Amino acid sequence: MPDKHYDNPLTAGINIAHAPQPCTLVIFGGGGDLSRRKLLPAVFNQALDGELPANFAVLGFAIEKMDDVGYREFARKGIEQFSRQALDATFWADFEPRLHYLEGSMDNPEAYKQLKQRLDEIDAHFGIPGNRVFYLAIPPTLIETCVRQLKAAGLVMPVDGHSPFSRIIVEKPIGRDLESARKVNATLSENFDEQQIYRIDHYLGKETVQNILAMRFGNAIFEPLWNSKHIDHVQITVAEEEGVGTRAGYYDKAGALRDMIQNHILQLLTLIAMEPPWIMDADVIRDHRQDILNCLRPITGENFDQSVVRAQYGPGFHHGEDVPGYRREVGVAQDSVTETYVALKLFIDNWRWAGVPFYIRTGKRMPKRASEIAIQFKSVPPILFNADHDQPLEPNVLALSIQPNEGLSLRIATKLPGAKLKIFPVKMDFRYGSTFGEQSPEAYERLLLDVMAGDATLFMRRDAVESSWAWVDGILNNWSSSRTRWIPEYAAGTWGPLEADRLIESDNRKWRML
């Protein structure tokens, strides 16, 4: 909910809980890659669509030497390259005066004094009532410094219903294990109230992810089947085509488990598995998601090797071109055992999901970029159309595709036309891109507007971050205690190692072909 309510009869009829409020967006690390590729194009698109509040400005704060003019040029280039809508010269001329820049070091108290002064000037010029959104597009190591400096400079307003709002957006990763995550959260909590903190996971801003709740709870036909009685298993796949690229420095210390599973995939899992919320309220939904994290069965002990596979990509082909193995990538240690692929089998120990395996896989250098959640229903009884043991009917699958094509499909069995009774699986496809003529906004656009509106539904709460780390730590600890110097390899451009196939095939199931 918004931190502060004003009595404005002219905004009646506009859903205030979803209406962005006047504010300045302060981007720490405003001269960086995230800002250039995602944040500034997102703000530009919002402005072009008329979604931004009338009283709005952006201030980039970073170490790079730049002035307002330089920053506007930086932004323009980023928007030209990455915006979903083309840059229009006339509109740009109106938009660019809203962009400002302040050069400063994250640990310099003087810089924060200048920041405060600059923000006050911007407020006065744009009629902004002191509301600020601080976006920390900075390395995790700088979060603590930045947050403390903000507080010390008097830039964090209390949540008292009267003061302007101060909201902070923190990018993943929040820590690299439970202990460090708690430390980051503790620092955030010392300086901001939990309702001012927005831990962003851009996956949750994607249209299909938001559609999970709409599909589950807006249709009567799915929810009665959404349990262990009817669902055989669930597969979640997040496959990336790219290798480690320019992120080797970060990635080699993190690996796929930290980079993908602890945040994106566990958040997807909670949306798929959660109980119906009784109201579309941020905390109620987050409570229900948290319940799922609380029910995750720890992966430890003698079943560990049957439940977890990690691997690293070796040399192979990407779109027909030779690509090096992970250990030959620039910036990666030659003896690195960092996993670029993880496959898991996990269970949610609650009434609804008892005994239903969730198979998860994520990796780099896969044959294609594809993220999907597939719900495989149980087979029909082996009679009538399914009586042929040599050729059993393929079970129904509801697949939610998250990228690159957002949509969902349902595989059903149908009779082929003709005199013979031949049953064949067909796929009913629904794609956002071609079903609706309108373009979906980018995830960052949606999420930034949510922060300006004070809606935290699609953001991670502290308990969720820590619970997911607690669960992931069980796996990390097992790996670190094994002190292995080798992990399985898979050829770049393939769907992962044989060990991952064995993990699922030992249960008489198969990974889906995407």
Added chain:
Amino acid sequence: MNTSAMGNKMRNTQPRRGSIADIDAALRSLWSEFHQDVSGGHTVMRACMSNLIIYCDTKEEAALIGKEIPAIVDIHPARVLLLIGNGQPKKGNAESNVSIYYTELNSGWQVCAERIDAIVTTEAVDRLPSIARSHLIGDLPITLWWASRLPPPDAGDIFFQLAELANQIIYDNMGWANPAKGVASTTRWVAAQQDSKVVHNLAWRRIAGWRKLIGQVLDPQTAPDALNSLNSIEIEHGPHALAMTWVLVGWLASRLQWKAVDGKRLSDSELVWRFQHQQQDIKVVAKRRPEGEPLLYRLLFDWSRAEQPGRICFERLDHDRIGIDETMSTVPPRVFSAQIPSRSALISAQLAHRSREKIFEEALKASNSMSAVFQK
């Protein structure tokens, strides 16, 4: 199969002319030919979201609407029934034209809409509701777009019968000859509707950008006391935009609880209303520019008190932008993105909107009060 391009990507088949009784057969035949001749078997019917009944009086209006249909169904795939009440069928009293709209995908074809035109003579206009009724797709919402220049209730039976079929009625007050009379009859009719029926004036969506901007810029956070102390508003609009101006003022009056006290015509191009709120007078002047488009061009809000000026003047700069006029305002100048939506964009957006809007209905009631003081 003959086809024609409709812009960047949308195409349609050549309309198939026939009798009203031939409509179903013509549709089946078009589909069949499309599968064989164009799509090579790779046809997808996009999720059909609505039935859209459009009523207009003349073939000239129908021709204009026909150009807008591709843009509407591109956003909101639908079965479109275009009913032309004063048409000129070539044979007899009534005839039909049937076509389908489609677009090319990477790997095939996608049909977005089926369009059925029913053209009748003035004498046969009472047959249109039955034609519409028998060609609606079941299980889908039905919207009536009343594209006649007559205020809906003033059209009589043809409107009431078509409205009976629909879950939503969209009308447009742009160009009404007598806005005061039209507002009065429409308000009475809207008030009499059951809760399940959505009634929408396109002018309400046309002024949506203005409403949002005014609400934000005059917000008590940024302009303290402005809303409580407003004492004068001047609105300049283009030709045919008086009814839209009327709705905007009605909205302000309903939200700010102003009571219409008086209203008069100062000249052919200028009206003035006097409202009261908490013993304070608010004067609203609406001036028509001699030339231009049917738009709101300039809005001046004044909440000045003795020795404390407070003014903001919005000015439409072009089709995409509204600016704050520095010379007339006490707030810093700024420019906002405010594109003038096309009528097809307004319609397609409204098709997806399926609940009654209380704020609009209250604005309509306030507009009616403004008509009442005018009629005294």
